[in-house]
Structure formats: structure tokens, C-alpha cells
Amino acid sequence: MAIPSRIAHLGHVELLTPxxxxxxxxxxxILGLTEHSRDGDSVFLRTWDDYELYSLVLTAHETSGLRRTALRTTGQRELDELVAAAEAAGRGGRWLGPSAGLGPSYLCTDPDGHEIRLYWETEWYQAPEGLRPSLKNQAQAYPGRGVGVRRLDHVNFLAAEPGPNGEFVQDVLGGRVTEQIVNDDGSVAAQWLTFTNKSYDLVYTGDWTGSNGRLHHLAFAADTREDILRAADICLDHDVFIETGPHKHAIQQTFFLYVYEPGGNRVELCNPLTRLILAPDWRPITWTQAERAKGQAWGLKTIESFHTHGTPPVEEVPVAEA
Known part of the structure; x- marks a missing residue:
């Protein structure tokens, strides 16, 4: 039974790139993020509708992948309760001191080893002259550059076993499963989880290589489906590798485009903004292997690389299709 969510929203991610x-x-x-600041090998970037200082920390590294995912809590008491819950579940880690616009934060891990940073105190963004919007209820002026993504939408983790990780998000962090794929043997192949009325914030997908702690993709939301179509043209014109799409997912009905950024990480550009989970007693939608094998909403088959590509890269091993 999931505890009430103490997580307010997905805050930011730190992405590694060679x-x-x-x-x-x-x-x-290409995406239209704005550089906010730098610190050593890291650049702090923001989407235009982010009330916090940044949505993405881009860090130079010897390889690609995800260093950590940050989740903002609903208050200081809730942060302390989450720390206690993580430690009681054996997922405890360590406190981090204030840094880069954040107060003290707590670093723990999910069962697969992905780092989760929990925090409450944060600095609200104040747009400088030149980025100040005309409307006071908007954090920053629309950049009018590239795709112009509105916000960081979700993170899809690869996991050797999605099931235990989904249980961690539910039992420790208070997330809810909205949709899932369950294999014929009863094991969980993938789970979509939310902390709010969004249809999903975090996703766990089975890693066919059996590896731990890898990234499948991170996703940025655009306002309309037309933005996703325009994103495909922008990527085409600038030699950004398009993996698949534009198209519509069957699961969650998200309109999508998947590309690889130059460091090798998969990035989804999506338009999920109209689908909300409003039912307090929502019953998770379960998809079978046979239903999943039908492909995406309009019949597009899921391409092979969607199951095999992740970061950091590992040596691929032969696996049976699920």
C-alpha cells in the first residue's frame, strides 16, 4: 500500500556527457534551454517555465549516463520523513550540504542503484533584464529558440528488475503506479509512476543487458503536437540523430519524438500536457506482453534499439525478446 506522496515534483536531473x-x-x-550558471565541469540549464533556477545539470564526464535525479518534497517535515523511510527500507545514503540554489539535500538510491536526491529548500528564479517576461505569472520570457521546451517532464530508468524499484517508489517515496507492463510469468517489465496529477514522473523499464543503474531516456515537454513535428524538422536540419517518431505511444498516449543528444543519451521530446490522473482511487492499467507486442498507438512497431540502447553504454548481450 503506497504512502501519501511527500514529493511535490521532479526537480532536475544531472546528465553526464563525454x-x-x-x-x-x-x-x-536545439531544445531551447537557457544557460543559468556554471560550476567546474557542470553547466546549469533551465527550461523557460521552470520556477527553480535550473532543470538540467550537464556535467562533462568520461562517459554518458545519469548521475542523479532530484525530487523536491512538499516541505521540510516531509523531507525528514522521507529520509527516515529510506533508511528504514535500507536505502539510506548521506546528507549533502547546500549548493547551487538548494538547501541541504539527502542522497539515497533505489534498489537498482540510481541516485535520488531529495530536497525542500530551493531558490526561486528571478529573470534578469532581457529574459524578463511580460506576464508576471511566467518565470522567464519564451526563448523563441529551437524547440522551446516548456519543462522537464519525466525520467525513464533502465533497471535489471523494474518491480522492486517500483515498490521502492510506492512504499518509500509515495508514488502511484498509473500504467504497467506485466510479463506472462507475472514479472513487471515496466512501470509508470506519478507523484502528482501528471500521468507519470518516473518510469522503470527492464534492462535487457541485465545491467544496473542506467538511463533509458529523459523527457522534455512541449506545448503542442505541432511542436514535436517541428522538433523533428529542426533535428533533421541539424543532423541530430532521430531514433523513432514522431508518433503516439499506446501506453500513456504521449505524442513523442526520440533523439540522441551528441553525448549519446536518449532524449524524448513529448506532448503529454493534456492527460491528467484525477481519480484519487485510480486503478493501474496493466498491459500484457501480447498487447505490448502490437507496437505503438497507430501500429508503428517499437524499434529494436529502443530495447537495447541505454547509457552509459555496456557490451550488448543476446537476449530473448519480451
Whole structure:
């Protein structure tokens, strides 16, 4: 039984890249994020509708992948309760001191080893002259550059076993399963979980290589389906690798485009903004292997790389299709 959510929303992610300059070009010029600040090998980037200082920390590294995912709590008491719950579940970690616009935060891990950063105190963004919007209920002026993504939408983790990770998000963090894929043997192949009325914030997908702690993709939301179509043209014109889409998912009905940023990480551009989970007693939608094998909403088959590509890269091993 899931506890009431003490998580307010997905805050930001720290993404690793072996191509820092080219990755920075992708996120600023193609996606339209704005550089906020720098610290050592890290660049702090923000989407235009983010009330916090940044949505993405882009860090130069020897390989690609996800360093950590940050979740903001609904208050200080809730942060302390989550720390206690993580430690009681054997997922405890360590406190981190204030840094980069955040107060003290707590670093724990899910069962697969992905780092989760929990925090409450945060600095609200104040737009400087030149980025100040005309409307006071908007954090930053629309950049009018690239895709112009509105916000960081969700993170899809690869996991050797999605089931225990989904249980961790439910039992410790208070998330809810909205949809899932269950294999014929009863094991969970993938789960979509939310902390709010969004249809999902975190996803766990089975890693066919059997590896731990990898990233499948991170996703940024755009306002309309037309933005996703335009994103495909922008990526085509600038030699950004398009993996699949534009198309519509059957699961969650998200309109999507998947591309690889220059560092090798998969990025989804999506339009999920109209679908909300309003029922307090929502019953998770379960998809079978046979239903999943039909492909996406309009008949597009899921391409092979969607099951095999993740970051950091590992040596691929032969696996049976699920």
C-alpha cells in the first residue's frame, strides 16, 4: 500500500556527457534551454517555465549516463520523513550540504542503484533584464529558440528488475503506479509512476543487458503536437540523430519524438500536457506482453534499439525478446 506522496515534483536531473560542448549546443540551440550558471565541469540549464533556477545539470564526464535525479518534497517535515523511510527500507545514503540554489539535500538510491536526491529548500528564479517576461505569472520570457521546451517532464530508468524499484517508489517515496507492463510469468517489465496529477514522473523499464543503474531516456515537454513535428524538422536540419517518431505511444498516449543528444543519451521530446490522473482511487492499467507486442498507438512497431540502447553504454548481450 503506497504512502501519501511527500514529493511535490521532479526537480532536475544531472546528465553526464563525454561531449560537453556539443551536448551544450544541443540543449541550448536545439531544445531551447537557457544557460543559468556554471560550476567546474557542470553547466546549469533551465527550461523557460521552470520556477527553480535550473532543470538540467550537464556535467562533462568520461562517459554518458545519469548521475542523479532530484525530487523536491512538499516541505521540510516531509523531507525528514522521507529520509527516515529510506533508511528504514535500507536505502539510506548521506546528507549533502547546500549548493547551487538548494538547501541541504539527502542522497539515497533505489534498489537498482540510481541516485535520488531529495530536497525542500530551493531558490526561486528571478529573470534578469532581457529574459524578463511580460506576464508576471511566467518565470522567464519564451526563448523563441529551437524547440522551446516548456519543462522537464519525466525520467525513464533502465533497471535489471523494474518491480522492486517500483515498490521502492510506492512504499518509500509515495508514488502511484498509473500504467504497467506485466510479463506472462507475472514479472513487471515496466512501470509508470506519478507523484502528482501528471500521468507519470518516473518510469522503470527492464534492462535487457541485465545491467544496473542506467538511463533509458529523459523527457522534455512541449506545448503542442505541432511542436514535436517541428522538433523533428529542426533535428533533421541539424543532423541530430532521430531514433523513432514522431508518433503516439499506446501506453500513456504521449505524442513523442526520440533523439540522441551528441553525448549519446536518449532524449524524448513529448506532448503529454493534456492527460491528467484525477481519480484519487485510480486503478493501474496493466498491459500484457501480447498487447505490448502490437507496437505503438497507430501500429508503428517499437524499434529494436529502443530495447537495447541505454547509457552509459555496456557490451550488448543476446537476449530473448519480451
Amino acid at each position: 561531449e560537453p560542448e556539443r551536448s551544450l549546443w544541443f540543449f541550448t540551440e
